[in-house]
Amino acid sequence: MPRVKGKEPLTQARILKVAVQYADKHGLEQLSIREIARQLKAGPMSLYHHFENKDDLLDAMVEFVAQKIRSPGSDAHWREGIIEIASSAHGAMLKHPWVCAIWSQRQLGPHKMAYMESLLRVLREGGFSVSDAYDAYCAITVHIEGAGMQAAGFPLDPKEYKSAATGFLESFEQVDQIPYFVQQLKHIMENSTETDHFLMTLEMILDGFASRAGLLPS
Amino acid sequence: MPRVKGKEPLTQARILKVAVQYADKHGLEQLSIREIARQLKAGPMSLYHHFENKDDLLDAMVEFVAQKIRSPGSDAHWREGIIEIASSAHGAMLKHPWVCAIWSQRQLGPHKMAYMESLLRVLREGGFSVSDAYDAYCAITVHIEGAGMQAAGFPLDPKEYKSAATGFLESFEQVDQIPYFVQQLKHIMENSTETDHFLMTLEMILDGFASRAGLLPS
DNA sequence: CGATAAAACGTACGATGTACGAATAATAGT
DNA sequence: ACTATTATTCGTACATCGTACGTTTTATCG
Numbered sequence: 001m002p003r004v005k006g007k008e009p010l011t012q013a014r015i016l017k018v019a020v021q022y023a024d025k026h027g028l029e030q031l032s033i034r035e036i037a038r039q040l041k042a043g044p045m046s047l048y049h050h051f052e053n054k055d056d057l058l059d060a061m062v063e064f065v066a067q068k069i070r071s072p073g074s075d076a077h078w079r080e081g082i083i084e085i086a087s088s089a090h091g092a093m094l095k096h097p098w099v100c101a102i103w104s105q106r107q108l109g110p111h112k113m114a115y116m117e118s119l120l121r122v123l124r125e126g127g128f129s130v131s132d133a134y135d136a137y138c139a140i141t142v143h144i145e146g147a148g149m150q151a152a153g154f155p156l157d158p159k160e161y162k163s164a165a166t167g168f169l170e171s172f173e174q175v176d177q178i179p180y181f182v183q184q185l186k187h188i189m190e191n192s193t194e195t196d197h198f199l200m201t202l203e204m205i206l207d208g209f210a211s212r213a214g215l216l217p218s
Numbered sequence: 219m220p221r222v223k224g225k226e227p228l229t230q231a232r233i234l235k236v237a238v239q240y241a242d243k244h245g246l247e248q249l250s251i252r253e254i255a256r257q258l259k260a261g262p263m264s265l266y267h268h269f270e271n272k273d274d275l276l277d278a279m280v281e282f283v284a285q286k287i288r289s290p291g292s293d294a295h296w297r298e299g300i301i302e303i304a305s306s307a308h309g310a311m312l313k314h315p316w317v318c319a320i321w322s323q324r325q326l327g328p329h330k331m332a333y334m335e336s337l338l339r340v341l342r343e344g345g346f347s348v349s350d351a352y353d354a355y356c357a358i359t360v361h362i363e364g365a366g367m368q369a370a371g372f373p374l375d376p377k378e379y380k381s382a383a384t385g386f387l388e389s390f391e392q393v394d395q396i397p398y399f400v401q402q403l404k405h406i407m408e409n410s411t412e413t414d415h416f417l418m419t420l421e422m423i424l425d426g427f428a429s430r431a432g433l434l435p436s
Numbered sequence: 437c438g439a440t441a442a443a444a445c446g447t448a449c450g451a452t453g454t455a456c457g458a459a460t461a462a463t464a465g466t
Numbered sequence: 467a468c469t470a471t472t473a474t475t476c477g478t479a480c481a482t483c484g485t486a487c488g489t490t491t492t493a494t495c496g
Contacts, residue, residue, distance in 0.1 A: 009443080032483060043445040045485075050443095054484065101319050104371025113396060120398035130405045137402070138368075139419040146364025150356075153322025178331060180338035184355070187348045201357040204426035205419070212422075227474080250452060261476040263454075268474095272453065 010042060012050045016060055020096065023061065028098040033057075059106050065099045066111035068092045071118035078126020078215075079206055083199070085119055086144055090198050093148035097155060100148035116141075127215050136209040143205060147198045162189045228260060230268045234278055238314065241279065246316040251275075277324050283317045284329035286310045289336035296344020296433075297424055301417070303337055304362055308416050311366035315373060318366035334359075345433050354427040361423060365416045380407045 008014075018039045023031045033054055037044040051057040070088040072081040093100050108116075119140065123133040156164055165185045169175060175182055210216050226232075236257045241249045251272055255262040269275040288306040290299040311318050326334075337358065341351040374382055383403045387393060393400055428434050 033485080034483070044483095045446080046444045048485075100367070104368050106371075110392075113399070117396045117399045120402060124398055124401075130401060131409070133398075134402055134405065135413070135415060135418065138415045139422070142364035142368055142415075142419065143360060144364070145367050146360035146362070149318070149363050149367060150322050150360055153324075174328075178335045180342055180351075181331070181335045183342075183348060184338060184352055187352065191349070195353070197353060197356045197360075200353065201360065201423070204357070204423065204430075208422035208426055251454085252452070262452095263477080264475050266454075 010040065010046055010050060012060070015040065015047055015050055015057070016064055019057060020061055020064055023098045024096055028101060031098075055106075058102055059109060062099060062102060062106050063109040063111045065092050065096050066109070066115050069111075069115045071114070072122065074125060078122050078128075079210070081122035081126070082119065082140065082206060083202065085115070085122065086140060086202055087199065089115065089144050090147060093144070094151055097148070097152035100145060100152050103145060103148070128209075128213050132209065132213040136206075136213075139205050139209065140202070143198075143202055158194045165189050228258065228264055228268060230278070233258065233265055233268055233275070234282055237275060238279055238282055241316045242314055246319060249316075273324075276320055277327060280317060280320060280324050281327040281329045283310050283314050284327070284333050287329075287333045289332070290340065292343060296340050296346075297428070299340035299344070300337065300358065300424060301420065303333070303340065304358060304420055305417065307333065307362050308365060311362070312369055315366070315370035318363060318370050321363060321366070346427075346431050350427065350431040354424075354431075357423050357427065358420070361416075361420055376412045383407050 015036060019031060019036050022035060022039060033047055034044045037047060040046075047057075051060065068088070069092055070084060072084045076084070093103075116137075119137055120133055123136055124130070128136060165188065169182065169185065172178075207216075233254060237249060237254050240253060240257060251265055252262045255265060258264075265275070269278065286306070287310055288302060290302045294302070311321075334355075337355055338351055341354055342348070346354060383406065387400065387403065390396075425434075
């Protein structure tokens with residue numbers, strides 16, 4: 001059972017693509033070597049010629065997502081640059097919700113490395129000191145990762161908010177003990193025009209660090 | 219094989235405690251029903267009389283951690299109140315690093331509910347409108363969760379930073395492609411006096427929202 | 437054309453979650 | 467005091483998982 005002529009051969013790229021697609025649809029829990037092999041119409045053990053083990057595959061999956069994160073040129077203002085990187089990273093995590101759970105737990109590869117470097121570069125070239133850049137870097141990445149985690153745990157279209165909220169209120173006993181929570185739910189139901197919390201808070205963080213570093217535009 | 223007189227009986231609390239302790243030491247990956255049973259010197263199936271299934275146990279574990287989060291009385295200023303809740307939550311997540319990975323992915327129980335309610339209560343009683351409270355709530359919880367995730371993925375004492383950093387620099391090829399990253403590493407190695415990024419950024423976020431909501435102390 | 441190496445896979449082992457039903461100790465009812 | 471009931475505990479068994487090991491077949495090269 002070697003490479004057969006009719007079928008196209010197994011490659012890292014093909015395996016990776018199928019693994020990512022499957023995780024997108026069914027989550028990391030459901031992702032198994034055997035299932036990937038099934039999708040590829042191959043034997044489970046065939047994958048081990050292209051990846052050392054499952055952990056190796058997961059590392060590659062993180063890198064696959066990290067590769068999609070754009071980094072701006074050196075001409076843009078640092079604020080716009082950070083927003084571009086962060087929004088790109090946020091978008092990638094929304095598209096691949098499973099990635100947040102393993103983003104910080106794995107060996108870092110070149111693409112994730114490049115993402116970190118680009119964040120630091122934009123900050124430093126924008127005038128941040130080494131120390132200030134480190135502080136801002138931590139805050140920004142925490143924000144990106146936290147937002148990704150929450151989105152992964154609450155994967156609803158804004159359209160479904162209303163039905164989900166009413167369903168929750170009916171099922172939860174002792175609603176009278178959480179008046180503020182209930183009020184928030186009703187507020188969200190009524191105001192369907194969703195503000196972009198990710199971007200809004202990011203900008204607030206950036207303003208804070210700009211002020212601290214003496215880089216305010218005014 | 220019923221309840222035997224000599225041994226103390228299995229209870230939800232006992233199982234939960236062992237499960238949490240084991241996850242603290244070895245991580246969620248290594249936590250299995252069979253391993254918990256081993257620790258308790260019980261049969262694996264015995265646990266199923268106290269928890270419906272593993273998911274149910276995981277839910278209970280999240281609740282166990284959520285229960286430890288303090289919430290302030292109504293007398294404190296909202297800013298101190300939020301800081302108390304957030305710091306308490308952050309501390310709980312540092313103590314139980316595994317919890318971040320499942321914090322937002324599970325059915326919410328009464329204790330996590332209480333934690334959310336207390337955040338909203340402090341904000342609203344501090345003068346935030348429903349809409350502003352929602353925005354601030356999202357930012358604060360994202361920050362807590364993101365910080366927990368990063369801490370879980372990088373569980374080092376500040377003392378070990380230096381050796382870890384030098385080890386990384388030696389092992390990573392193409393160090394010349396990540397000059398800013400290298401500079402940050404060196405900076406961290408030299409300045410062992412670690413600032414509390416969690417608290418610093420939290421305060422920055424709070425100041426931002428206070429300003430937006432017209433609640434600045436000045 | 438023969439040798440070599442690469443790619444795919446068959447089989448098998450230990451571990452996992454848990455469905456099902458049997459077994460026994462504690463408790464309640466008379 | 468004796469019986470019936472219930473609450474706990476566990477033994478067995480099955481499907482599924484990751485993957486170690488060795489075999490087989492094809493493509494490639496001398």
